[in-house]
Amino acid sequence: MSKVGVFVCHCGTNIASALDVFKVAEAARALPGVAHAAEYKYMCSEPGQQLILDAINEHGLKRVVIASCSPRMHETTFRKMLKKSKINEYLLEIANIREQDAWVHADFEKATEKAIDLVRMAVAKALKDEPLKAQTIPITKRALVIGGGIAGIQAALDIADAGHEAVLLEREPSIGGHMAMLDKTFPTLDCSACISTPKMVDVGAHPNITLLTSAEVDAVKGYIGNFTVTIRKKANYVNHDICTGCGACEQKCPVKTDSAFNRGLSKRTAIYKLFPQAVPSKPVIDAESCLKLKNGKCGVCEKVCPLGCIDYGDEDRLVEMDFGAIIVATGYRPAKWQRMYDEYGAGRYADVIDGLQFERLVNASGPTEGHIARPSDGKAPKTVAIIKCVGSRDPKKGHAYCSRACCMAAAKHAHQLIDKLPGSRVFVFYIDVRTPGKGYEEFYDQTRKDGAVYVRGRVSRIYKEGDTLVCQGEDTLLGKQVRVHADLVILETAMEPSPGSGALLGLLGCAKDADGWVTEAHPKLRPVETQVGGVFLAGACQGPKDIPDTVAQASASAAKAIGLLNKDEMETSPMIAKIEEDKCSGCGACGPICPYKAIALEKIPARDPGTGKKIERLVARVNAGLCQGCGACTVACRTGAIDLLGFRNNQILEEVDALWL
Amino acid sequence: MTDHETLARLMADADVRQYDCYQCGKCSGGCPMADAMDLKPRGVMRCAQIGSLGRILNSNTIWLCTGCGACADRCPHDVNVPALIEEARYEAARRGLGRHDSEVLNKAFVANIKAFGRNHEMLLAGLYNVLALKPIQDMASVPHMLKKNLIGIKPNRIGATREIAELIERAEKWDDPMVATGRSQTPEVKK
Numbered sequence: 001m002s003k004v005g006v007f008v009c010h011c012g013t014n015i016a017s018a019l020d021v022f023k024v025a026e027a028a029r030a031l032p033g034v035a036h037a038a039e040y041k042y043m044c045s046e047p048g049q050q051l052i053l054d055a056i057n058e059h060g061l062k063r064v065v066i067a068s069c070s071p072r073m074h075e076t077t078f079r080k081m082l083k084k085s086k087i088n089e090y091l092l093e094i095a096n097i098r099e100q101d102a103w104v105h106a107d108f109e110k111a112t113e114k115a116i117d118l119v120r121m122a123v124a125k126a127l128k129d130e131p132l133k134a135q136t137i138p139i140t141k142r143a144l145v146i147g148g149g150i151a152g153i154q155a156a157l158d159i160a161d162a163g164h165e166a167v168l169l170e171r172e173p174s175i176g177g178h179m180a181m182l183d184k185t186f187p188t189l190d191c192s193a194c195i196s197t198p199k200m201v202d203v204g205a206h207p208n209i210t211l212l213t214s215a216e217v218d219a220v221k222g223y224i225g226n227f228t229v230t231i232r233k234k235a236n237y238v239n240h241d242i243c244t245g246c247g248a249c250e251q252k253c254p255v256k257t258d259s260a261f262n263r264g265l266s267k268r269t270a271i272y273k274l275f276p277q278a279v280p281s282k283p284v285i286d287a288e289s290c291l292k293l294k295n296g297k298c299g300v301c302e303k304v305c306p307l308g309c310i311d312y313g314d315e316d317r318l319v320e321m322d323f324g325a326i327i328v329a330t331g332y333r334p335a336k337w338q339r340m341y342d343e344y345g346a347g348r349y350a351d352v353i354d355g356l357q358f359e360r361l362v363n364a365s366g367p368t369e370g371h372i373a374r375p376s377d378g379k380a381p382k383t384v385a386i387i388k389c390v391g392s393r394d395p396k397k398g399h400a401y402c403s404r405a406c407c408m409a410a411a412k413h414a415h416q417l418i419d420k421l422p423g424s425r426v427f428v429f430y431i432d433v434r435t436p437g438k439g440y441e442e443f444y445d446q447t448r449k450d451g452a453v454y455v456r457g458r459v460s461r462i463y464k465e466g467d468t469l470v471c472q473g474e475d476t477l478l479g480k481q482v483r484v485h486a487d488l489v490i491l492e493t494a495m496e497p498s499p500g501s502g503a504l505l506g507l508l509g510c511a512k513d514a515d516g517w518v519t520e521a522h523p524k525l526r527p528v529e530t531q532v533g534g535v536f537l538a539g540a541c542q543g544p545k546d547i548p549d550t551v552a553q554a555s556a557s558a559a560k561a562i563g564l565l566n567k568d569e570m571e572t573s574p575m576i577a578k579i580e581e582d583k584c585s586g587c588g589a590c591g592p593i594c595p596y597k598a599i600a601l602e603k604i605p606a607r608d609p610g611t612g613k614k615i616e617r618l619v620a621r622v623n624a625g626l627c628q629g630c631g632a633c634t635v636a637c638r639t640g641a642i643d644l645l646g647f648r649n650n651q652i653l654e655e656v657d658a659l660w661l
Numbered sequence: 662m663t664d665h666e667t668l669a670r671l672m673a674d675a676d677v678r679q680y681d682c683y684q685c686g687k688c689s690g691g692c693p694m695a696d697a698m699d700l701k702p703r704g705v706m707r708c709a710q711i712g713s714l715g716r717i718l719n720s721n722t723i724w725l726c727t728g729c730g731a732c733a734d735r736c737p738h739d740v741n742v743p744a745l746i747e748e749a750r751y752e753a754a755r756r757g758l759g760r761h762d763s764e765v766l767n768k769a770f771v772a773n774i775k776a777f778g779r780n781h782e783m784l785l786a787g788l789y790n791v792l793a794l795k796p797i798q799d800m801a802s803v804p805h806m807l808k809k810n811l812i813g814i815k816p817n818r819i820g821a822t823r824e825i826a827e828l829i830e831r832a833e834k835w836d837d838p839m840v841a842t843g844r845s846q847t848p849e850v851k852k
Contacts, residue, residue, distance in 0.1 A: 393737060460735055
């Protein structure tokens with residue numbers, strides 16, 4: 001009989017106050033196969049682990065059962081501990097007497113009884129446990145960063161600086177993201193372009209970074225360390241290999257269409273650079289507005305291009321690349337408030353703009369060269385109303401969550417208005433002012449000192465009266481209705497997940513929450529990892545965030561990716577499905593059941609049982625890198641050819657028998 | 662029943678929960694009657710949150726609310742303030758806290774419907790002015806409204822006047838004003 005050691009943990013008072021740990025240890029001692037049993041206050045602690053290791057040596061134990069918390073909590077801890085002993089780390093069983101016993105039962109006696117049952121089952125299984133060995137898989141030393149905003153830029157630069165290859169993917173013609181649109185950043189009022197464009201240039205020039213703009217992810221295969229991603233390089237009709245970005249084409253293009261970068265406040269041509277500081281600094285053709293591509297007439301850009309870069313026959317191209325790690329940095333989009341708030345005019349009033357439009361208005365490189373001119377008539381506004389929480393904190397019309405950055409954006413906008421338009425009056429409608437950040441509260445305080453009037457109340461409606469927009473709401477601190485006759489209204493809109501991010505997460509197999517944000521592996525302790533191994537997240541794709549938080553998270557996810565890429569190979573869990581080829585009939589029932597696409601049918605040489613001739617037959621094969629050990633295939637198998645290592649059928653039945661027989 | 666329990670019942674009947682409201686004031690901000698109210702819609706919710714039923718029942722708000730629903734429509738948490746106000750109105754009526762002019766208007770309105778099956782505005786306004794002892798209120802608007810055909814001298818009758826009157830009479834036999842009125846109009850105020 002193999003010698004089993006049972007170790008019962010008190011978990012402080014977590015377990016010891018709900019059941020009799022001494023009695024559990026005593027009962028364990030009497031179980032068949034048990035050579036030693038002990039209890040201790042904290043088994044996971046340094047002395048606790050030493051106690052186990054000493055007992056293994058002293059009593060010559062061959063298998064270990066630890067009755068403690070959930071295996072999700074400390075199974076890894078104890079496996080690592082066993083590596084220091086002579087026992088294989090998979091000859092370990094955890095009896096969960098905390099989450100599944102102490103924490104959920106009030107009756108001391110019955111809880112003790114249940115703990116003894118759980119220990120008996122674990123011992124029975126431990127006796128059937130077999131040593132397992134972790135396999136290793138190679139790692140492709142290249143990372144894919146999806147999204148070229150400040151999060152993606154930072155992550156790519158960090159990975160590249162650490163000496164690894166990074167591919168930065170951006171669906172727009174230039175990297176830069178929303179930060180490139182901003183005028184200044186709170187609370188220091190740094191010029192946004194001055195601090196972000198140098199990083200963009202670094203990305204373009206870094207020998208370890210491959211920049212792919214106008215590109216999207218088409219398909220993802222593989223697993224941690226070994227992803228194969230199909231990238232769609234969208235047709236841009238300009239050969240960037242020879243284009244120098246001289247700009248002759250842009251000057252001559254006859255088409256005028258709304259500039260998305262300037263949030264519809266100005267026009268751009270059909271062949272265009274996203275903005276003057278774009279990286280790469282080369283134009284692309286927008287096929288939807290180009291006359292030549294729409295109806296075959298025009299072709300001016302081709303005529304004026306001195307180098308012959310224009311190629312109207314350009315098509316989307318698919319490229320397959322291998323990666324070891326993927327960082328998702330797809331960011332956000334401002335909420336489409338026009339669809340949500342009829343009471344704010346639903347977009348009928350030109351002078352009701354969103355915060356990002358104001359950023360373009362106040363930006364020296366924006367459509368008005370930094371002069372704050374209201375869109376309707378170009379006049380400088382004298383009274384401005386800023387409305388916060390538009391689409392945020394509004395589960396009925398928008399989103400339940402707080403978008404985090406808008407309070408500070410509103411304070412910044414108020415400051416900029418007072419600064420640029422002396423004598424103007426600024427009213428900020430708020431519900432709560434949330435400024436938890438370094439220097440944030442001080443900035444808000446200064447804005448109030450500058451003269452911004454904060455009114456506590458959500459604006460109920462906006463209507464036009466003559467030349468002004470009347471913002472009607474309640475000053476809730478006074479309990480009176482107020483009407484602000486504003487020349488310009490700025491809505492600080494909610495952040496929403498970037499369009500298309502849901503489809504991308506589907507390709508990657510990552511989970512998202514009810515609002516569409518990427519779910520992290522653990523909200524506190526694994527904040528930059530997703531539930532898919534080797535896929536990390538950075539920035540606003542995980543939830544609304546300001547720039548400092550985004551950059552911090554980007555560097556954190558880069559560190560995780562670098563940690564992975566630094567290894568030449570990595571261990572995989574040996575607790576995966578195992579197929580006995582002799583029993584496998586090649587029916588293929590297991591393949592479609594597998595959620596990880598880890599099972600494929602393969603032909604193997606065999607002999608015909610009747611004639612003894614050499615033939616080929618189909619059997620199922622498990623990819624050790626993809627298999628997550630869920631066990632779905634084992635129940636689907638008709639011939640019982642599949643077993644889950646560590647959870648073999650006979651091991652589980654042994655547990656059931658121990659409980660009932 | 663304590664005020665606390667009564668308030669809980671009113672809230673439950675109105676399907677309104679105290680914790681839904683975070684006092685943003687969007688309701689009061691857009692209320693067309695707010696200027697005349699001594700307790701604005703947000704104030705009604707605040708009183709409900711702190712358990713001050715008396716303030717709600719003694720406010721003029723519950724008699725002035727027209728039930729237009731602008732507040733409920735715009736509320737980020739979908740709080741149905743008019744429903745709560747309506748429940749409060751019934752409770753005030755039960756406690757004899759009705760206002761004389763509201764009571765007069767309600768009586769004149771019901772009499773009107775009984776007589777014609779449909780409201781006759783001119784008669785309603787006239788009756789109200791006489792009974793409420795405000796004989797010349799809004800008189801200046803009469804010529805304009807007559808000219809624009811907003812009110813008429815003759816009543817607009819409907820075919821089933823008798824049946825409508827019977828319905829109202831049946832309802833009036835119920836003791837509970839809430840049941841009696843099918844919750845669609847102000848109940849009779851007990852003297």
